[in-house]
Amino acid sequence: MKLSVTRRDFLAMSSKGVGAVVVSCGLMGCVFDDDDEKSVNADFLHGVASGDPTHDAIILWTRATPENSQDNEVKVSWEVATDENFDSVVTDGQMVATVDQDFIVKVDAVGLEAGTIYYYRFKTANKVSVVGQGRTLPEGAVSAAKFAVMSCANYPAGYFNVYELAAQQDDLDAVIHLGDYIYEYARGEYASEKAVEYDRQVLPEGELFTLADYRTRYGQYRTDTSLQKLHSAVAFITVWDDHEVANDTWRDGAENHNDDEGDFDTRKQAALQAYFEWLPIRPWTEGNHEEIYRSFAFGDLVDLHMLDTRVLARDKQLEYATYTDPATGAFDSQQFMADVTNTERTMLGQEQLLWLQSSLLQSTAKWQVLGQQVLMGSMLLPAAIATLQMSIPEFARLGGLAQLAARAQAGDPSLTAEELAYLQQNQAELTDEVLALLQLPAIPYNLDAWDGYAYEREVIFASAKSMGHNLVVIAGDTHNAWASDLTDAAGDTVGVEFATSSVTSPGLEYYLGLPDEQIPATEAALVDLVTNLKYTNINDRGLLLLTFTQDEVKSEWMYVDTIASKTFTENSSRSHSVTSAAGNPAIN
Structure with a gap:
């Protein structure tokens, strides 16, 4: 069972001066070997990023794109400092980015101080990257922590x-990205x-199946200047959802995959490899691209458990169609409930569930946060709404009408003349079929x-309840906000x-029209x-x-007024906030 995100027995070690750096050939590239032939011109077209902070380390990321497409290796050096001008460099190093690794550079910069903002940059023979910054995790007593979740x-x-x-928020401790990156x-x-109108048609043109396909799509996303700006401003803590592979992925398949499209596991492995290449994330073991669950401790305030x-x-x-008789429309609710509550049915798997239970039982942080993809x-x-036989407004209107009819039938003296007139005008809509629905x-x-x-x-x-934890679950996936x-x-x-x-994906307003x-x-x-x-x-x-404090x-929720133009404002009229107090497991 995994016990700590700081386990790095798979890393290859190198050090320079007082500031030690740990560089993993399993992450990306290999240690620089003073070969001048590898000092080729290359640019940082995809920006820089940091992620997976610990109390003494942080992953640094970039991609060095050779100016000459025939070049297969690029020397890249990097520096980490406590100031933007790099007058106080605490650690540095050099690597070789190779074509086999898509010219990705990932560095596990260690030997850092807890709760500290660090600045970093990369260099090739002729270019210097933009300066990025990221904060290590705090230790001990922590009064507040703030995250952007998307x-x-x-x-x-x-x-x-x-x-x-x-990116306009200047006081974030981290970005928590819950998938569908x-x-x-x-x-x-x-x-x-409107992809043509927005000049945002995807690359490659077809659906993603191979490692090259997924790498190309990530590369296109990472040319977006807004995404680059956010990555350079704050460390990311990420987990995937389904679209990093294919829609409605599960262990052995996906809704958006069929047998004519090849072996699903081969596709999945390519997708997950590309994810680990393009995101600033630390693998558990070298070459392990499947296990992504891990924890982050923000002092005594927050333990963040990222789940897959x-x-x-x-x-x-499960699918409702499985339990519906196509001839009669009858629904087998008994079998459905038996399947949905089956004790063998799993979302996390035994190993991950035991790890989470152990983490919850051992933690003493004020807040236990589960960072995961889908609504808990x-x-x-x-059922009339869930099975799309009625819209929400239609159900509300007809339900209200049915209530008026029931009150009238019972001789309710409080019915107003307006209500009686409305009922008389619309009662014909309450057919036997509608009432049944x-x-x-x-x-x-x-x-x-x-x-x-x-x-x-x-x-x-039960695990959270047994310890009296302040449990907070965060979710994405639905493209809508919920509390x-x-x-x-x-x-x-x-x-x-x-x-x-969501960042751009349409929500219920799109599906319901x-x-x-x-x-x-x-x-x-x-x-x-x-x-x-x-x-x-919606x-x-x-x-x-x-925003977490010791008390609450x-x-x-913050919204933009448009995604149809790069010119936007915050739609403050739709913003909303709620709080939950420590010791009270409900929304105030």
Whole structure:
């Protein structure tokens, strides 16, 4: 069982002066060997990045693109300093970036001080990169920590203004990216209607299957100036979701993969290798591109546990069609409940679940935060809505009409003349079929989320509950913002969940085809319909700011007014914030 993210027994070591640096040939490249033939001209077209900070180390990243496409190796040097002018260099080194590793340079810079901002840069024979900065994790007593949480950036859907907005925040300890950093689709597919207008058609043109395909797509994303700016400004802590491989990925397949497209595992391994190449992330062991779960300790304040709910061990998603008789439409609810609560059904897998339980049981930090992809809170919607037989506004209107009819039938004297007139005008809509739909029970609207893996969710809740932890779950994936109380099967509140909107990927307003004027009423109806749901935004693209103190966690959603133009403003009229106090596992 993995015990610490600082385990680095796989690294090759080198040191220079007082400041020791650990460089992994397994991360990227190899140690510089004074061969002048490798001193070729190369540029840093994809910017710089830092990530996976520990108390004494941080991963540094760049890509050195040779000016001559025939060059196969590039000398790259790097420096880390405590000041932007690099007057106080604390560690430096040299490496060779090779064509086999896509000219990626990743350095594990160690021997650093806790809770300190460091500046870094890279050099080739003729170029110096922009200066990046990143902060190591603090130790001991910590009064506050602030994070930007984001996910779901589909390049052709619009401009990355949400990354630009995040880069404007100057007090972040880290960016937590919860996946869908890239999308695998071909040109003209998902959310690409205006890609030509935006000059954001994807590369390569086709769907991603090979290592070269995934590398090319990452390379295109990383030319985006807003994403480059954010990467250079703050360290990232990341985890993948499904689109880094293919839509609705599970352990042995994906919705967006069929047998005609080749072996799924080969595709998955290529995708995960490219992810580890292009993201500033530290592998557990050399060449291990599958295990991504790990923890980050922000002193005595926050323990952040990043989970893989997608690729490593997830069982295939359940589908309502499996339990519906095609001839009669009858739904086998007994078999469905047996399957969804099956104790053998897994999202995390046994090893990862045991690691998480152990981490929760041993931790003494004020806040336990689970950074993961999909909604953990129960999102039960009336079956008529979940099965798309009624829209949310339609269900709310007809449900209200049915309530008026029931009150009238009972002889309710409080009915107003206006209500009676409305009922008389519209009662014909309450057909037997409509009334039957209104009476159907609430069911999970998304079986790809934790609602489709109920047993394992209860195990996590029980672990947090047994220790009296202040549990905070953060999620992405849905492209919408959510805030919910988390309750276990006994009805006890065990924590809170905050979900971020997307960078560009469209949300429920896209799928439901809702006009702008129906958005507020639909959001209000959702909060009313879904037990424990406290807030939602189903229309705007944005990010989530989380600020932890010893007393409370504050969740603030920030949105941009457009992704259709690089010129944007913050849509402050749609911003929202909620808090949860330490010792009180509910949203205030």
